[in-house]
Each structure stands twice: as C-alpha cells, then as structure tokens.
Amino acid sequence: MAALIELRGIGLEVAAPVPTRILHPLALDVAAGTFVAVVGPSGAGKTTLASIVGALQRPSEGSYRYDGDELTGRGLAALARFRAQRLGFVFQGSHLIDERTTLANVELGITTPGVGRPQREATSAEALSWVGLGDDVARRRAGDLSGGERHRVAIARALVKEPQVVIADEPTAALDQPTGQAILALLARATERGATVVVVTHDERAAAMADQVVTLVDGRRT
Numbered sequence: 001m002a003a004l005i006e007l008r009g010i011g012l013e014v015a016a017p018v019p020t021r022i023l024h025p026l027a028l029d030v031a032a033g034t035f036v037a038v039v040g041p042s043g044a045g046k047t048t049l050a051s052i053v054g055a056l057q058r059p060s061e062g063s064y065r066y067d068g069d070e071l072t073g074r075g076l077a078a079l080a081r082f083r084a085q086r087l088g089f090v091f092q093g094s095h096l097i098d099e100r101t102t103l104a105n106v107e108l109g110i111t112t113p114g115v116g117r118p119q120r121e122a123t124s125a126e127a128l129s130w131v132g133l134g135d136d137v138a139r140r141r142a143g144d145l146s147g148g149e150r151h152r153v154a155i156a157r158a159l160v161k162e163p164q165v166v167i168a169d170e171p172t173a174a175l176d177q178p179t180g181q182a183i184l185a186l187l188a189r190a191t192e193r194g195a196t197v198v199v200v201t202h203d204e205r206a207a208a209m210a211d212q213v214v215t216l217v218d219g220r221r222t
C-alpha cells in the first residue's frame with residue numbers, strides 16, 4: 001500500500017543571514033494510521049521536519065506527496081486549505097485562550113464552515129471526552145486549568161475535526177512523568193480511530209510506543 005506521506009529528497013537550506021543547511025535531503029514514508037516518533041538531539045532538525053510535514057514550512061528541494069498528490073509548488077492559500085482539511089497540530093505550549101472556556105477553545109479547532117453552534121458544542125464536548133475531560137472542565141475558564149489538563153484540551157482541539165494526521169511537537173515537555181505518559185497514550189489512541197500521528201520528542205517512551213522511529217542528527221536522517 002502506498003504511504004500517506006511520501007518525502008523524497010526533502011531538504012531545507014536557508015539563505016539568511018548566511019547560507020545554512022538545516023535539513024539534508026531525506027526520504028520518509030509514513031503509512032496511514034501509524035504512530036511515528038521523530039527523535040534526535042537538540043538542534044537536529046526535528047521541528048523543521050515536522051513543520052515541512054505539516055506544510056507550515058516549504059522545503060528548498062525535493063518532493064512531498066500526500067495521498068499521492070504533490071504538495072511542493074502549491075501556493076500559500078492551497079497549503080492553508082490542506083492544513084485546515086487534513087491536519088491537526090499540538091504544540092509544546094498548549095496555546096489556549098485563557099479567557100475563554102475549555103469548550104470554546106476546542107471549538108476553535110473546527111475548520112468546516114457553517115457548522116451551527118449546537119453541533120460545534122456537541123462535537124467539542126465529544127472530543128473532550130476522548131481525552132478524559134468532562135462537562136465540569138468544559139465549562140471552566142481555560143486559564144484555570146492545570147498543565148496536564150491544558151495539554152489534553154490542546155489535543156482535543158487538534159482531534160475535534162478528526163484530522164487525517166496529527167502533528168505534535170514535544171507534547172510531553174514540561175509535564176510530570178505520569179501526565180506525559182497519559183498524553184502519549186492519548187496520541188497513540190488517536191491511531192485507533194484511523195489518524196496518523198507524528199510526534200517530535202525527546203521522550204524515550206514515545207519512541208518505544210512508535211510504529212516507526214525517525215532519528216535525526218545534525219540535520220541528517222540516520
């Protein structure tokens with residue numbers, strides 16, 4: 001079966017302030033429904049690779065085929081549509097809007113236009129239940145949640161539109177051991193609902209849970 005994500009000779013060199021090679025050309029196949037851990041030392045290019053996979057950054061060379069379609073060469077609007085329709089992101093900081101409720105924060109992840117409020121709320125409450133958060137937390141102000149709860153909300157916000165791919169950059173950083181383990185388990189569970197999950201991590205537990213481990217050192221895949 002063809003891979004959902006197919007990178008060939010994908011690399012990144014930036015021009016300013018001096019020409020710098022961030023990522024040497026690499027190949028990567030990610031099969032649909034798998035859990036992929038991107039590991040390696042600090043500065044190895046993990047976030048750069050994840051941002052190329054997430055169509056947040058354009059590579060300077062190579063081919064990126066997603067579900068058989070070539071993405072390189074597409075305009076910014078087309079890439080934004082691609083991200084909105086197919087991808088969900090979880091960043092290291094949860095990036096919640098503290099003044100709004102938990103439920104309202106999850107609703108922000110719904111990218112389909114024209115979904116009425118009752119439907120948005122019901123879908124968001126369901127996504128919160130996937131990450132183990134109930135009605136009481138849904139009504140609370142996001143600014144009053146614990147760090148672990150905030151991460152769960154960020155994952156619910158990424159999952160609410162049932163994206164094909166979830167990209168998570170260091171989702172367990174700054175969390176205690178059991179909370180980090182729970183967050184990884186939640187991400188792994190998303191594959192059971194058919195999502196493909198790409199996690200950038202320093203966390204050895206994530207690598208142990210992964211179907212595929214991609215190791216980067218000094219911008220090269222080893």
Ligand SMILES: Nc1ncnc2c1ncn2[C@@H]1O[C@H](COP(=O)(O)OP(=O)(O)OP(=O)(O)O)[C@@H](O)[C@H]1O
Pocket residue numbers: 014016020022040041042043044045046047048049
């Ligand atoms: N646009 C850019 N311009 C210049 N340098 C960049 C750019 N993007 C990334 N870098 C540099 O490329 C290297 C790889 O960065 P990247 O954030 O991908 O590494 P990482 O493996 O995710 O590191 P960490 O584990 O510390 O988050 C770093 O040295 C970074 O400073």
